[in-house]
Amino acid sequence: MFKLDDNLLQELGLGALPVDEKNKMLGHIYETLEMRVGMKLAEQMSNEQLDEFEAYIDRNDEAGALKWLEANFPNYKQVVADELEKLKIEVKQAAPQILATSPQPPRVQGSAQ
Amino acid sequence: MSEITMPAQQEIAAEMHALALRAQEEQRLDAAFEAGNQQSYDDWNSYLEARPFQDNKGNVHNPGNGQFIGTNGDYFDQKRGEHYEQILGDTKVDYEAMSMSELAKEAAHAEVGNDQTKFAELDGILSAKVEGFADGVKTSRNPNGLSDESREAMHVRIRKLVDKEKNKLTQDTPSDDTNNEPAQEEIRGHVLNNITVSQEVRKARQEGKNKPFDQDAGSQHQLGQAQFERAVNGQQELSQAVTQVIEAHKSGDQEALGRANAELDEAFNRVSQTENWDDKNRRARQEAVNNYIESETGKTEEAEDAETSKDKKAGFLRSRIRKIRENLGRRNTARKTGDVRGIVLGVKEQETERETRRGRLGLIIGAAALAGAGAYYLAKYGWDNPFDHKGTFSIFGDTDHGDKVSNIGKGSGNGLSGVLEQGETTPNLSEKGYRYVEWAHRMQQDNPDITQAQLDEMISRAAQAGQEIPHTL
Numbered sequence: 001m002f003k004l005d006d007n008l009l010q011e012l013g014l015g016a017l018p019v020d021e022k023n024k025m026l027g028h029i030y031e032t033l034e035m036r037v038g039m040k041l042a043e044q045m046s047n048e049q050l051d052e053f054e055a056y057i058d059r060n061d062e063a064g065a066l067k068w069l070e071a072n073f074p075n076y077k078q079v080v081a082d083e084l085e086k087l088k089i090e091v092k093q094a095a096p097q098i099l100a101t102s103p104q105p106p107r108v109q110g111s112a113q
Numbered sequence: 114m115s116e117i118t119m120p121a122q123q124e125i126a127a128e129m130h131a132l133a134l135r136a137q138e139e140q141r142l143d144a145a146f147e148a149g150n151q152q153s154y155d156d157w158n159s160y161l162e163a164r165p166f167q168d169n170k171g172n173v174h175n176p177g178n179g180q181f182i183g184t185n186g187d188y189f190d191q192k193r194g195e196h197y198e199q200i201l202g203d204t205k206v207d208y209e210a211m212s213m214s215e216l217a218k219e220a221a222h223a224e225v226g227n228d229q230t231k232f233a234e235l236d237g238i239l240s241a242k243v244e245g246f247a248d249g250v251k252t253s254r255n256p257n258g259l260s261d262e263s264r265e266a267m268h269v270r271i272r273k274l275v276d277k278e279k280n281k282l283t284q285d286t287p288s289d290d291t292n293n294e295p296a297q298e299e300i301r302g303h304v305l306n307n308i309t310v311s312q313e314v315r316k317a318r319q320e321g322k323n324k325p326f327d328q329d330a331g332s333q334h335q336l337g338q339a340q341f342e343r344a345v346n347g348q349q350e351l352s353q354a355v356t357q358v359i360e361a362h363k364s365g366d367q368e369a370l371g372r373a374n375a376e377l378d379e380a381f382n383r384v385s386q387t388e389n390w391d392d393k394n395r396r397a398r399q400e401a402v403n404n405y406i407e408s409e410t411g412k413t414e415e416a417e418d419a420e421t422s423k424d425k426k427a428g429f430l431r432s433r434i435r436k437i438r439e440n441l442g443r444r445n446t447a448r449k450t451g452d453v454r455g456i457v458l459g460v461k462e463q464e465t466e467r468e469t470r471r472g473r474l475g476l477i478i479g480a481a482a483l484a485g486a487g488a489y490y491l492a493k494y495g496w497d498n499p500f501d502h503k504g505t506f507s508i509f510g511d512t513d514h515g516d517k518v519s520n521i522g523k524g525s526g527n528g529l530s531g532v533l534e535q536g537e538t539t540p541n542l543s544e545k546g547y548r549y550v551e552w553a554h555r556m557q558q559d560n561p562d563i564t565q566a567q568l569d570e571m572i573s574r575a576a577q578a579g580q581e582i583p584h585t586l
Contacts, residue, residue, distance in 0.1 A: 038479020063427040
């Protein structure tokens with residue numbers, strides 16, 4: 001199990017982001033990871049395996065799809081972990097830029113004048 | 114030499130036969146008075162006497178008063194049916210999930226109730242649990258789990274626990290769950306002793322005792338004794354912490370459980386430092402203690418999560434797939450209609466990958482992989498599920514739309530993922546155009562119910578606020 005939480009953002013140097021931005025950052029990391037892991041696994045699948053997987057999804061049998069993934073790609077969690085590590089390195093390198101371009105917390109009306 | 118006549122031969126044979134019979138009889142008599150056998154006979158007799166009996170006509174009678182017991186069909190068939198229903202049927206009691214002390218209690222009930230079949234089954238499960246537990250206590254010094262001697266001692270202690278429960282039942286005392294605490298404590302102490310005190314220390318201590326005049330063994334013993342005492346202190350410390358965790362578990366007080374777990378962690382830190390456990394060793398011992406706690410309290414939170422998470426994962430995956438399909442569908446429709454804004458909303462990165470079936474399925478495979486790896490824990494550990502996250506885009510129906518929209522636009526739209534994705538996405542966008550793509554994408558994602566009219570309004574307000582529309586798309 002991996003956790004995408006505040007600790008992760010702290011680790012990546014993004015602890016200073018406003019809460020709202022943190023949520024978005026986590027969402028973004030999640031989506032990017034999802035896409036990269038998916039592409040990585042899909043590349044390793046034969047057409048028959050894609051058919052099998054798709055059949056579960058078309059039947060709305062998500063539990064079956066998860067089971068299938070576990071049985072046919074027992075290392076898929078490792079792929080997730082590896083891709084997450086790569087992504088973390090990228091995010092860490094970009095952290096100063098991200099912080100610099102993140103919006104400042106809203107100021108109370110009137111106090112800015 | 115005189116020949117033996119036939120009658121004499123017969124006489125000898127008869128005498129030998131008589132001797133053999135007498136020997137057999139004596140043996141039977143001896144056996145009958147042997148204490149163990151006598152007990153078995155008594156047990157068997159009382160068992161038979163306590164059982165209902167069936168007469169020649171098939172009627173079943175109460176053994177106490179001989180009166181007829183009315184049954185639907187054959188009494189014994191019915192009883193057998195009940196038994197198989199209990200062990201195999203839908204209403205089967207999940208003995209495997211019970212803790213050792215619960216099983217001991219059940220076994221005692223079965224034994225007192227003379228249910229030999231159930232007792233044998235429970236006894237087997239208890240033994241398997243003990244062995245399973247003993248196998249799991251692996252350390253670098255104990256790679257195969259507990260020693261045979263330790264296993265035997267655990268079996269004996271479990272047996273004592275069953276006897277204790279049995280005594281409570283037969284003495285007709287009111288049931289009191291705390292009555293078996295000392296026995297449980299004993300088992301706990303034994304388990305922790307095995308986890309804490311290494312075999313080498315035990316051996317050194319024992320050798321010193323066995324060879325008091327052997328100088329080497331003596332000094333080994335002294336060393337072993339000092340280590341032993343230190344380890345026993347650690348064991349006591351761990352034992353107290355484990356007791357607190359188990360009690361907190363049973364009370365259901367989550368706050369107390371949190372405190373007890375923290376104290377157990379600290380106890381582990383202290384003991385692992387004084388005992389110089391390396392990380393691997395410490396983890397193995399900690400796992401053994403966790404297994405023990407689990408065996409006493411049922412499932413640990415994590416084990417429970419693993420079990421109950423299957424449905425959650427499937428549910429999470431379902432919602433995620435719906436979202437992915439929405440995005441893909443939106444983009445496909447947009448392609449057909451040539452709606453640039455629709456394309457913008459659907460585009461994120463790796464455009465060409467999505468064109469292919471492998472790419473499209475890859476997105477769902479990725480969703481499945483992350484769901485399977487436990488991504489839904491996001492919600493559990495305090496962060497909103499990003500796909501349920503509604504963000505701050507509450508512009509519809511507000512009076513200060515313009516400000517908010519312009520803030521979003523000027524807020525680098527919003528630089529976070531923009532910085533990350535620069536160079537990955539559509540390369541011929543201007544910086545501002547790219548930011549708008551990113552912003553619009555988020556806007557749509559955070560507000561899935563967005564309508565075309567609302568989108569038009571957003572674009573218009575963004576344009577008024579100085580945000581550039583990405584014409585290059």
